[in-house]
Amino acid sequence: MEIIIQPDSQQGSQVAARIVARLVREKPHAVIGFATGNTPLRLYKNLVRMHREEALDFSHVTTFNLDEYVGVPAAHPSSFHSYMWAHLFSQLDIPNGQIHIPDGMTADIPATCRKYEEAIKSAGGIDVQILGIGTNGHLGFNEPTSSFASRTRIKTLTEQTRLDAAAAFGGQENVPSQVITMGLGTILDSRMCLLLAFGKKKARAIALTVEGSLTASVPSTVLQLHPRAVLVLDKDAASDLKMADYYTWVYDHKPDWQKS
Numbered sequence: 001m002e003i004i005i006q007p008d009s010q011q012g013s014q015v016a017a018r019i020v021a022r023l024v025r026e027k028p029h030a031v032i033g034f035a036t037g038n039t040p041l042r043l044y045k046n047l048v049r050m051h052r053e054e055a056l057d058f059s060h061v062t063t064f065n066l067d068e069y070v071g072v073p074a075a076h077p078s079s080f081h082s083y084m085w086a087h088l089f090s091q092l093d094i095p096n097g098q099i100h101i102p103d104g105m106t107a108d109i110p111a112t113c114r115k116y117e118e119a120i121k122s123a124g125g126i127d128v129q130i131l132g133i134g135t136n137g138h139l140g141f142n143e144p145t146s147s148f149a150s151r152t153r154i155k156t157l158t159e160q161t162r163l164d165a166a167a168a169f170g171g172q173e174n175v176p177s178q179v180i181t182m183g184l185g186t187i188l189d190s191r192m193c194l195l196l197a198f199g200k201k202k203a204r205a206i207a208l209t210v211e212g213s214l215t216a217s218v219p220s221t222v223l224q225l226h227p228r229a230v231l232v233l234d235k236d237a238a239s240d241l242k243m244a245d246y247y248t249w250v251y252d253h254k255p256d257w258q259k260s
């Protein structure tokens with residue numbers, strides 16, 4: 001794991017944006033996995049700015065989102081479809097046919113999940129999967145006890161996750177209980193995992209992810225098995241890490257060719 005600790009979410013988001021931009025410049029047909037939530041919003045703002053001001057070209061990029069709520073139409077203001085269009089896709093030049101988000105309204109969830117996995121495979125696999133993290137260590141919507149080998153499927157949310165999403169739905173009682181999410185095995189297949197975490201409320205989940213034992217009870221610990229997991233944190237999210245000084249030293253002393 002590479003742990004990058006930045007003073008705040010603004011600088012962390014810039015580092016993450018540079019990593020994504022470098023990939024897109026080196027590989028115009030890159031496949032990018034996107035995440036939702038508050039955490040990647042500044043990253044997306046940076047990507048939009050780079051597209052406008054630095055001619056960062058997304059027209060050949062293919063995208064796959066991590067997850068979507070079951071029973072929530074794409075046009076619903078709290079759907080992840082709406083989120084992605086509002087914050088990113090409406091401002092980039094990715095053709096619609098290259099954008100993939102699980103269909104929460106499908107009549108056949110297993111078939112939809114199977115096709116999603118097939119689409120990722122036929123696109124050549126995900127080059128970089130952007131990730132946030134739940135307060136309980138979930139990735140996408142892979143709640144605690146999700147199998148490390150899981151693929152795209154239906155999941156039921158924990159009460160904590162529904163509570164965390166309450167504001168977006170105007171109350172916990174309105175948050176759907178079921179979702180379609182890429183599995184941990186799907187995420188692990190990405191060539192790079194780029195996880196962002198900002199704020200004190202993520203500190204415990206981050207400490208368990210980086211320095212805890214591998215366990216399905218903390219799904220994000222699966223990243224310990226990934227050959228290229230990069231975690232971009234602000235100081236607060238990094239505040240429970242025992243080896244924070246070491247990670248900072250490593251990052252500050254990287255050879256130039258390795259810097260992003």
Ligand code: GLP
Pocket residue numbers: 035036037038039040066067131132133134135139140141161
């Ligand atoms: C949801 C999403 C996750 C995201 C998490 C954290 O559960 N499915 O992909 O990482 O929220 O959200 P936030 O970034 O708002 O803390």
